[in-house]
Structures are given as structure tokens and as C-alpha cells.
Amino acid sequence: xxxxxxxxxxxxxxxxxxxxxxxxxxxxxxxxxxxxxxxxxxxxxxxxxxxxxxxxxxxxxxxxxxxxxxxxxxxxxxxxxxxxxxxxxxxxxxxxxxxxxxxxxxxxxxxxxxxxxxxxxxxxxxxxxxxxxxxxxxxxxxxxxxxxxxxxxxxxxxxxxxxxxxxxxxxxxxxxxxxxxxxxxxxxxxxxxxxxxxxxxxxxxxxxxxxxxxxxxxxxxxxxxxxxxxxxxxxxxxxxxxxxxxxxxxxxxxxxxxxxxxxxxxxxxxxxxxxxxxxxxx
Amino acid sequence: xxxxxxxxxxxxxxxxxxxxxxxxxxxxxxxxxxxxxxxxxxxxxxxxxxxxxxxxxxxxxxxxxxxxxxxxxxxxxxxxxxxxxxxxxxxxxxxxxxxxxxxxxxxxxxxxxxxxxxxxxxxxxxxxxxxxxxxxxxxxxxxxxxxxxxxxxxxxxxxxxxxxxxxxxxxxxxxxxxxxxxxxxxxxxxxxxxxxx
Ligand SMILES: C[S@@+](CC[C@H](N)C(=O)[O-])C[C@H]1O[C@@H](n2cnc3c(N)ncnc32)[C@H](O)[C@@H]1O
Numbered sequence: 001x002x003x004x005x006x007x008x009x010x011x012x013x014x015x016x017x018x019x020x021x022x023x024x025x026x027x028x029x030x031x032x033x034x035x036x037x038x039x040x041x042x043x044x045x046x047x048x049x050x051x052x053x054x055x056x057x058x059x060x061x062x063x064x065x066x067x068x069x070x071x072x073x074x075x076x077x078x079x080x081x082x083x084x085x086x087x088x089x090x091x092x093x094x095x096x097x098x099x100x101x102x103x104x105x106x107x108x109x110x111x112x113x114x115x116x117x118x119x120x121x122x123x124x125x126x127x128x129x130x131x132x133x134x135x136x137x138x139x140x141x142x143x144x145x146x147x148x149x150x151x152x153x154x155x156x157x158x159x160x161x162x163x164x165x166x167x168x169x170x171x172x173x174x175x176x177x178x179x180x181x182x183x184x185x186x187x188x189x190x191x192x193x194x195x196x197x198x199x200x201x202x203x204x205x206x207x208x209x210x211x212x213x214x215x216x217x218x219x220x221x222x223x224x225x226x227x228x229x230x231x232x233x234x235x236x237x238x239x240x241x242x243x244x245x246x247x248x249x250x251x252x253x254x255x256x257x258x259x260x261x262x263x264x265x266x267x268x269x270x271x272x273x274x275x276x277x278x279x280x281x282x
Numbered sequence: 283x284x285x286x287x288x289x290x291x292x293x294x295x296x297x298x299x300x301x302x303x304x305x306x307x308x309x310x311x312x313x314x315x316x317x318x319x320x321x322x323x324x325x326x327x328x329x330x331x332x333x334x335x336x337x338x339x340x341x342x343x344x345x346x347x348x349x350x351x352x353x354x355x356x357x358x359x360x361x362x363x364x365x366x367x368x369x370x371x372x373x374x375x376x377x378x379x380x381x382x383x384x385x386x387x388x389x390x391x392x393x394x395x396x397x398x399x400x401x402x403x404x405x406x407x408x409x410x411x412x413x414x415x416x417x418x419x420x421x422x423x424x425x426x427x428x429x430x431x432x433x434x435x436x437x438x439x440x441x442x443x444x445x446x447x448x449x450x451x452x453x454x455x456x457x458x459x460x461x462x463x464x465x466x467x468x469x470x471x472x473x474x475x476x477x478x479x
Contacts, residue, residue, distance in 0.1 A: 036373045038368075
């Protein structure tokens with residue numbers, strides 16, 4: 001009966017997915033073994049349905065022998081959906097609660113982890129510029145997907161998105177007109193190149209790479225939702241160790257330190273908007 | 283073994299339909315209910331607040347990596363897909379819209395079918411598109427129970443019709459009777475699911 005196949009297959013598919021992720025890790029060093037299972041399964045089945053492959057086991061064979069196919073899978077697994085000034089209240093609260101503290105520092109280091117194609121980083125650059133902090137800031141923008149990092153460096157975005165971004169910018173407490181920050185060309189816009197001056201884009205994998213030291217601010221939004229709880233904890237440890245005393249951590253609106261082992265090591269600046277501050281260590 | 287979860291998908295007219303169904307469930311309803319209602323990506327959590335106010339079961343927006351527990355209704359947050367993991371934890375995703383929707387009903391239903399297999403009830407309600415039919419088909423294939431709102435009682439009938447077209451559904455039920463049907467099924471079946479094996 002076709003119907004019973006479904007249940008048997010589920011068990012086998014779960015095993016095949018484990019083998020596939022193990023193979024990718026052993027061969028290439030990319031570690032997806034502690035990503036959310038439901039998420040990985042969706043992405044893998046999606047790729048399977050688009051490909052000529054008949055099973056996940058065949059996919060495993062393919063990825064071992066074909067580096068280009070690995071790149072395809074990496075793109076499938078790293079959901080790159082992003083926006084400028086996503087969740088405007090986050091930026092508004094950042095302006096109100098975090099900026100006044102940053103103003104007391106002579107030099108500021110900011111790390112955007114999982115920055116995707118850069119929209120979030122440039123949003124922060126605009127905010128810091130408007131607050132008069134940009135010139136004394138160094139922003140590190142990292143992702144493990146080098147293709148999106150290249151896009152981020154170009155800072156060219158579809159013009160169709162500008163309406164939404166303008167709306168977001170206004171809601172986020174922007175001080176001037178959003179149109180000041182881009183030039184329109186055909187169906188794209190290119191962002192003001194001076195926004196790039198203090199940004200360094202770099203390849204960094206949150207699962208396998210190490211600490212990025214002495215940050216005043218770490219922003220990592222909508223990345224942790226793709227990890228299981230253990231991996232989330234591991235990454236919170238990485239952030240904790242990369243922050244200075246009194247440094248700020250901002251995560252996605254639906255992500256939280258609350259269920260992690262690191263909750264007591266931070267003060268909550270805004271539980272709604274998920275902005276936390278590392279406590280001072282003795 | 284009995285049913286371990288219920289998933290509901292709704293779109294146009296869903297707010298009212300959800301109220302009518304959830305209102306009749308008792309406070310200690312013994313399984314978790316997960317809902318994907320199409321909603322503007324800019325809305326706040328008023329839907330959860332509204333339903334929580336008028337229902338005996340508790341209604342909230344789903345939180346990342348929380349355990350889906352009995353007596354609780356979880357709504358997909360605006361602009362996020364809602365998925366269930368095999369261990370019953372909730373995951374959210376911002377991945378691309380699926381048939382123009384985020385949250386997508388198919389995404390919720392497919393992940394729930396994987397997590398709960400035959401111990402799942404899937405319900406497709408009013409809506410003006412065809413989201414949910416793929417997911418309902420998957421639930422059926424995994425031996426879960428499928429219910430569709432009788433299109434004649436739906437504000438928008440396209441979605442229930444598409445679901446009925448996609449798979450052989452177990453119940454086609456008028457809106458006002460779905461809540462009681464759930465009470466009956468859950469009382470009869472949870473803790474004892476004879477008829478299987
Ligand atoms: C949904 S995007 C979030 C982009 C942006 N932070 C935002 O909130 O709009 C998730 C990003 O995380 C990146 N990512 C996923 N796993 C990663 C890892 N292990 N290390 C670094 N980046 C990762 C993906 O490549 C993707 O660009």
C-alpha cells in the first residue's frame with residue numbers, strides 16, 4: 001500500500017539525512033548536523049524535487065563527487081532572506097537605548113554575524129552615521145556563504161524593494177530622507193559608497209570558527225532559529241566570549257537568550273526586541 | 283496512543299472561523315493546536331490576544347524552540363513560517379514565501395505530518411487560495427485524520443475546495459460543527475486509538 005510507504009520512508013529518510021550531513025561535514029567541513037531537523041528536511045526535499053536525483057542517498061553520492069553541487073546545497077541551506085531595517089522597532093530601540101552608551105566610547109567595534117547580502121549591515125551604518133558615530137566605528141560583517149558576501153560588497157539592490165525599505169527606515173526613527181542613501185539605476189539602486197568605508201566583510205562560520213574578540217556590539221538576527229537548542233547555546237557562548245564587558249547583543253525578534261544557559265550573564269535591555277547587555281565580570 | 287496534535291490552516295475569513303471553532307474547546311483540551319493563519323506581515327499579535335480573550339483554551343503566538351503542549355493554541359507569528367520538530371519543539375523560519383504566503387499552511391502541515399505521523403489531525407478552513415492542500419495530502423498519506431470546512435459554510439471557498447480536490451478527506455464539516463467534532467474525536471480517541479494496527 002502506498003500509504004504505508006510514507007511511514008517506513010520517514011524513518012529511512014531521517015537516516016539518509018544524517019548520512020548526508022555527516023558526509024558534507026567529513027568531506028568539506030561544513031557542519032549542519034545541529035541545524036533544526038525540520039528545516040533541513042524541508043530544504044533537502046525541496047532540492048531533491050528540483051533535481052534528477054531519486055533519493056537522498058543519491059544526493060549524498062552527488063555531493064561527495066561534485067563540488068558545484070555542494071555550492072547549490074549551501075545556498076539551499078543558508079536561507080538568505082533579509083531586508084533593510086527589518087523590524088523597525090529594533091533599530092528605534094537601538095537608537096534610544098544602546099547609542100547613548102556607545103557615544104561614551106572613543107572607538108566602537110560592531111559584529112554582524114550572518115549578515116547575508118548586507119542589507120542589515122548598511123542599515124546599521126546609516127543609523128550610526130546619523131548618530132555621529134560612524135567615523136569611530138569598525139563593522140565586521142560575516143557570513144559563511146561567500147556568494148552572499150559578494151553581493152553585500154556590491155551594495156546593489158532591486159529597486160522594487162525600496163518602497164518597503166523606505167517605510168521601514170521611517171518607522172525605525174530615521175532622521176533624514178531614505179533617498180539620501182542611494183542612487184537609482186534602471187531596476188536597481190546602488191547604496192552611497194561612503195557607507196562601506198568602515199565595513200569589513202569576511203567569511204566566518206558560527207558553528208566551526210572561533211571568537212571575534214572585544215566587540216562592543218554583536219548583531220545576529222534570524223540565524224539562530226535555524227539551529228537546534230544545543231547549537232544555539234554553543235553560539236551564545238561564542239558571542240559571550242566575543243563581547244566586552246557591558247557589550248550589547250541583539251538577536252532576532254523571535255529568538256531569545258531566555259531559554260539558554262547564558263541568560264544570567266546578561267541584563268535585558270528589551271525583552272520584546274531582544275537586546276541584551278553583557279554583565280560586568282569581576 | 284491517541285492523537286498528539288491538531289494543525290489548522292486558514293486564510294480569508296479565518297479570524298472568525300478560528301473563533302467559532304476554538305471557542306467550544308475546554309480549557310484543558312488534551313492536545314496542542316498549531317495554527318497557520320495568513321496575516322499581513324506588519325501586524326502585531328492582536329489575533330492571539332483576541333482569540334485568547336474569547337476562548338477557554340489559552341492562545342498565544344508560537345515562540346522559537348518552545349515545546350508544543352496540551353491545552354495551548356500556538357499561532358504562527360506574522361512573517362514567519364511555523365514548523366514542528368520531531369521532538370515536539372517549535373521552529374520558526376523566515377525562508378521565502380510559499381505560494382505567496384508566510385506563514386504557509388503547507389509548511390506547517392508537512393512538518394507536523396513528519397513529526398506526529400498518524401497521531402495528527404489536519405484541518406483546512408476558509409481561504410481564497412489553495413495553500414494547505416499539499417500539506418493535507420501529506421497528512422492523509424501518513425495516516426493522519428483530515429477535516430475540511432464545508433465550502434458552503436466558508437467565507438472564501440477556494441481553499442477548502444482545493445483541499446477536497448487534493449486528497450480523500452475524512453470529514454467535510456460545516457464550520458459551526460468542527461469544534462464539537464474535535465471534542466468528540468479527542469475524547470473518543472486520545473488515550474485509546476483502537477482501529478489501528
Ligand atoms: C535569514 S538570514 C538573516 C540575515 C540578516 N541577519 C537578517 O536578519 O535580515 C540568515 C543568514 O545566516 C547565514 N548563516 C547560516 N548558518 C550560518 C553559519 N553557521 N555561520 C555563519 N552564517 C550562517 C546564512 O548564510 C544567511 O545569510
